[in-house]
Every structure is written in C-alpha cells, then in structure tokens.
Amino acid sequence: MEGISINWGTLLKPEYGWRILGLAITWGIVWLLVRYFSRVLERLDQRIKGIDIDTREMETLDKLLDYLVIAIGMLVTIAILNLTSVLYSILTAAGVITIVIGFAIRDVAANFISGIFILLDQPFVRGDSVKIGDFSGTVRRISLRSTEIVTFDGPVVSMPNSTVATTPIVNYSINKERRVNLTVAISQETDLRAAIETLRELAEKEERRIPEKDISLFVSDVRDGAIVLTVMFYTPAALWGTVTNDLRQSIVEEFNRRGLELAVPVYKSYNVTVNAQTQPKTNKGG
Template sequence: MDIKKISDLISEKLTYWLESLIKLLPNIFLAVVVLVLGLFIAKFIRKIAHKLFAKVSKNITLNNLFSSIVYLTVIGIVIFTVLSILKLDKAVTSILAGAGILGLALAFAFQDIAANFMSGIFISFRKPLRVGDIVEVKDYMGKITEVNLRDTVMETFKGQVVIIPNKEVFQNPIENYSHIRKRRFDLTVGVSYGEDLEKVQKITYDAVKDIPDLSEEDEVKVFFTEFGDSSINLSVRMWVNTPEQSVYNKVGSEAIIRIKKAYDANEIVIPFPIRTLDFGIKGGLPLNEVPIQISNGTEKKQ
C-alpha cells in the first residue's frame, strides 16, 4: 500500500470539500438569515391566527389547535426554503415522499380517531350543542358537561357520566331541549263518556293555567284527541319556562295533582279500563250461563 497515494487522495478530498464549503458560505449565511426571520414570522402569524380564530370560535382548545397548525405550516415552509437555498433538493424530495407515506399509513391506522377529531371540529363550528344544554343523543338524555375535539361528555339525569364519540354525535339526530330555552309538557287525561266535554275542558284549563314556572308567552292548550276504549281522551299542553329537568318534572307533577283535585270537586269521572269477558266457545255467553261439566256426565248451569 502506497502511503503517499493515500495521503494525496485524502488531501485532494479535503481540498474539494473546503472549496465547496467556501463556495457555499453565502448560501449558508442566507439560509441562517431566512431561518431566523422565518421563526419570528411564524410566531407572529400564530398570534394573528389565534386572534382571528377567537373571533369565529369560543373553543379555546380548537383555537390553539388551528393556530398551532398555521404555525407548523409556516415552519415547514421555512425549513423547505432553507434546504432549497443549501441546494439540498434531493433531501427535500425525500422528506416530502416520506411524509406522504407516513401520513397515508397514519390515516389508515387511526381513521376512527381522525373521524372523531374532524367531527369535533365541525361540532365546534356548527355548535348544535353547548356546555349546559339538555340534549338527547343516541338514546342518552342529559346535560352536556364537556365538548372536546374527540368526544362529548354528558351527565344523565340518573347521575351517570356518558362519553359519546363525536362521530356518533355528528352523524346522528340531536334533540336539543335548551335551544329555545323552554320545554313543552304534554299530559294525556281520560274522562267518562257521560261527561260534559266543554265543562271538562274549562275545568282542566282553569286547574293548570296558573302553575308556577309556566311560560308567560305561551298559553296552555287543552283539546280532545280521541275516543278511547273506555274514555274520551284530552291532551293538556303546557310550556315550561326553563329546559331544566327538575322544573319540568315538578310542573308535570303539579298539573296531575291539580287536575285530579278539580275533577273530584266537580264529580268528573276518570274511568278505569273496562274489559268484557266472553266465556262461550262461540261467543255471546256471560259467566253465569256457561255450563259446568259434573262427574256423572251431565251438565248444569251456574
């Protein structure tokens, strides 16, 4: 092995690298300047973006998320610009290709998480429900306590905490009882066929019209709905001035008590269900006419 040839080869390589570095010094200086300025610009843009998103959405988590996405996007542009200045185009291409493949793999692996995440973003903008609203979603009814980017937390009226994925909230019907800040209570009552219906209607209305916590803007409605099996049924519709479940139940209970007292005072009958029993094989025989088989084979009536 020739030591002189080896030393000449190393010297030649070092000289080439040094010359390339000297030629690249202006680009390195420019890249450093671009990087420093880019970091300051990215922070400034993040602050501006946060203020703009705060005007659109009151969700602090969502605003921080979007402002961070804007910040990282600007940082990415700065990094790619610096690499281009340093003539590392192949590195830029490799990074982009790797990022695309990684993003595709993550999309398949975490598609449910991504679906819940995107649904949370849409919910934050559309606002079909808010914290404190009384809603019914996916057979669950209760008060919303949290609306996160991945799930919605509800406390049911039985004291249970239900965590519903945002995809289920976004893709299913939502019954929001707090949207108009009041709730309607419907009560069905049955009276005897022999009653004076106009009198019943007036007595029912007078009994419930001044219940506390009823909405002053909406009048109580009392109207007959159908001929039942053993009664004529009427519906009492009252608007409660709050969506709160405790007040809603209280108004309903008070209405039942008042109607029962008013009917008793005016001798209005609330009939029990009536059933006619037919004991004949072919029909038409009451119990006292059904023959009884006795031991000697003869029959006698009761």
C-alpha cells in the same frame, strides 16, 4: 479563518438573495406561531363559555399545531431551495406514512377533529338540556375527545365526539321557552265539558306559565272507552320538567276531588274453544 472562503458575490446575487429572504420570513413566521399558539388557545378557551378543555388536551392540541407548522415550514424551505426531487420524495413518503398512521388512529383522530368542530360550532354548552340520539339529559362535560351527558334517569353517558358530530342534536336550552304537552284520557261516561273546564282552570292557575302565549285545549283522540284531551302551553325551558310533573299530579288530584273519572286501560280477552273432530273408526275385513 484560514481554509474557509465565502463567495459573497454569489450570495449577493438577486436569485440567492430572494431565497435567503424567503427562508428568513418563513422561519420567522414559524417561530412566532409556535411561540404564541399556546397563548391563543388559552384565550380561546377562556372566551368560549360552557366548554371545558382539559389541560392535557390543550397541551396535545398545542403540540400538534406546532408540529404541523414546523412541517409546513420545512416544505416551504425545500421549495424555496428548489430541491424539487427531494420534495417529491418527502411528499411520497409522508403520504404513505400518513395512510398507515391514519388507519391506526382513525377513530382517535375522528373524535379529536370532531371535538374541534364542536368547539367552534357550539351546538351546545355545559349545562344545556339536550337529546343526542337515544340519550336525553344535561351536558356535564365537553372535551376534544368525548361529551358527557347526565341522563334524566341519573346515569352518565360518555359519547365519542365523532358520534355526536354525526347525530341529530336537539337542544332544549337554546330556546328559553318550551311547550308543556299533556294528554289526559277520561272515560266516555265523564262530563266532557266539566273535564275541559277543569283542565283550563288548572292551566290558567299555573304561575310558571308564560302568560303572553295562549293555552291550547282540545279533544285529540277518541278510542275504546276513552276520550283523550290535550292541553298545551309554554313555560320557561328550565322549569319544563317541574311544571309538567306538578301539573300531571294536580290533574289527578283535582279530577278525583270533582268526581271526574279518568280512563283506565281496557284489556279484552277472547276465549276460543276448538272442538276436535274425531273420525269414525272403520273395521277392516268382515
């Protein structure tokens, strides 16, 4: 075409040739990453058991990663073309914009980033019995923004992932065994040996107990009008709550049947009488 001239000699110089090759490789990598990020995320979601990532959250994460890759590709392109002044201007502007946006969405971003760390670290999965902060229950749902726990009392607690990530987590489901720890207070008039033997019999008869682990039974405290006995043994973690409740009920029934008296709270009241002292009246004058 007339009016258009291409200086092939200039373009074929080694300096420009390497730049063209660098641009081609850079944007080839960008194209591959943008094209296959969604597939990688889908496979990751399928492989990680017990983690539910919402479709919308998956799409959002995919777009954010695409934008990040494209932005990096643009910066690399500017660096390859040796546009240093433009690069500095863009980085300065990007820094200011990032600070402004960061203040505006810092809570959302913190939850999102914490969700990714929870996804990778997996301190718990769906169905685990956990204690996070003051809340104990079963994990119902894990997303990139929040974690839902069904408490043992019934209500559902939705906790931001930024809170979850910075709070100590107790996971009762990681270890397949959990210790039953029950205390029983008996009155001081009760036969101590008979009470200890009754507790031992009830613990040994518990079929859901792990037989390989010994039963611990001892006097743990002596206080006003009561002797406190403690019985401990291990049971499968999934049955811990049921075993604890059933054993507590069996203890009350068996103690009543054998005439072993359980201690009841003793309340002491004190009556204090304050006598008001009256000063004698004095007559002034004659």
